[in-house]
Amino acid sequence: MNNNNNNSVSASFKTNPMMNLDHIIPLDFKTALKLPESHSWSTTTSTHVEVDAGVPVVDLGDPEAVTLIRGACEKWGMFQVTSHGVPIKLLNQIEFQTKRLFGLPTNQKLLAVRSPEECTGYGLPRISTFFSKLFWSEGFSIMGSPLHHARQLWPNHHFDFCNVMVEYQKELMGLSERILGLMFTSMGLTQEDVKCLSESKHPQALLQLNSYPVCPDPTRAMGLAPHTDSSLLTLLYQTNISGLQVFRENVGWVPVNPISGAFVVNVGDMMHIICNGRFKTALHRALVNQTHHRISIAYFYGPPKDVNISPSIRLVDRDHPILYRPVTWKEYLDSKATHFNKALDFIRFEV
Ligand SMILES: O=C(O)CCC(=O)C(=O)O
Numbered sequence: 001m002n003n004n005n006n007n008s009v010s011a012s013f014k015t016n017p018m019m020n021l022d023h024i025i026p027l028d029f030k031t032a033l034k035l036p037e038s039h040s041w042s043t044t045t046s047t048h049v050e051v052d053a054g055v056p057v058v059d060l061g062d063p064e065a066v067t068l069i070r071g072a073c074e075k076w077g078m079f080q081v082t083s084h085g086v087p088i089k090l091l092n093q094i095e096f097q098t099k100r101l102f103g104l105p106t107n108q109k110l111l112a113v114r115s116p117e118e119c120t121g122y123g124l125p126r127i128s129t130f131f132s133k134l135f136w137s138e139g140f141s142i143m144g145s146p147l148h149h150a151r152q153l154w155p156n157h158h159f160d161f162c163n164v165m166v167e168y169q170k171e172l173m174g175l176s177e178r179i180l181g182l183m184f185t186s187m188g189l190t191q192e193d194v195k196c197l198s199e200s201k202h203p204q205a206l207l208q209l210n211s212y213p214v215c216p217d218p219t220r221a222m223g224l225a226p227h228t229d230s231s232l233l234t235l236l237y238q239t240n241i242s243g244l245q246v247f248r249e250n251v252g253w254v255p256v257n258p259i260s261g262a263f264v265v266n267v268g269d270m271m272h273i274i275c276n277g278r279f280k281t282a283l284h285r286a287l288v289n290q291t292h293h294r295i296s297i298a299y300f301y302g303p304p305k306d307v308n309i310s311p312s313i314r315l316v317d318r319d320h321p322i323l324y325r326p327v328t329w330k331e332y333l334d335s336k337a338t339h340f341n342k343a344l345d346f347i348r349f350e351v
């Protein structure tokens with residue numbers, strides 16, 4: 001990934017006037033025996049419904065995979081994927097390195113804190129700025145090589161961490177492209193129909209390591225508040241501890257139970273725009289628990305920064321009027337950094 005890409009996304013966060021350090025520096029969770037007022041949410045997080053069928057699981061080796069993907073994206077905006085080809089050894093390595101990072105003492109993690117101007121490094125999730133209460137979580141964001149921050153954490157022992165993070169991003173870029181292709185095929189779109197992406201040389205991606213420490217009062221705490229991802233698609237590896245939930249209209253919050261070695265695939269806002277709303281963008285959140293430290297690893301795959309993204313004309317007709325005006329990912333991220341979950345409304349045509 002080149003530095004240009006890096007700069008363009010960080011610029012979106014740089015211009016966000018709401019950034020302040022309270023919303024960047026996480027609590028020292030280990031010393032908190034009680035949930036502090038600053039982290040106590042009035043909305044209860046314990047309500048969830050059980051549904052007969054959960055988020056669909058798609059085996060990429062299944063001849064029906066394309067059909068299953070379409071159904072899942074239309075109904076849920078999410079599915080879990082197995083037989084994806086990413087080596088289990090790499091998944092174990094990234095889990096190990098992520099736990100190694102978050103297991104460091106707080107004062108050491110703060111050596112790699114993200115500055116208000118940047119989008120990489122250690123800190124609270126960026127969406128914290130939109131809420132008066134703080135999240136029970138911490139994160140570490142990476143674009144390309146994490147060398148700069150990793151060196152601050154481990155001056156002499158950062159090589160394994162960096163190698164695993166770089167290798168993981170390479171693998172997940174390949175898998176993202178493959179799944180994106182299957183999504184387009186499932187809607188009958190060819191390369192020609194999504195030229196803006198197929199001609200592009202520089203897709204952008206961000207790797208986000210998330211940590212949800214053991215929490216003294218999980219029913220009043222929030223790991224990560226409800227949001228949609230701004231990406232084309234997100235590949236989430238949630239290891240074996242549950243906490244992720246997806247919202248379904250007329251149903252409520254549905255737990256997304258971990259499947260060993262599987263990725264959760266989220267349809268992001270950019271994909272929702274390209275397919276003129278046919279695929280849902282997944283509204284999801286993460287809850288915390290009292291017994292297990294949970295980690296997750298999110299890989300956000302997006303379009304090149306300055307290519308106009310708009311609904312494919314193949315998916316626009318009398319029954320499906322065009323929903324969104326063209327927008328670049330750069331523009332959209334700026335808007336999301338100001339309007340958060342309302343950003344799609346700002347580019348939606350009046351009907
Ligand atoms: O930790 C999870 O399960 C969800 C993480 C997530 O949604 C994100 O990083 O955007």
Ligand SMILES: [Fe+2]
Nearest residue numbers: 227228229284
């Ligand atoms: Fe997310």
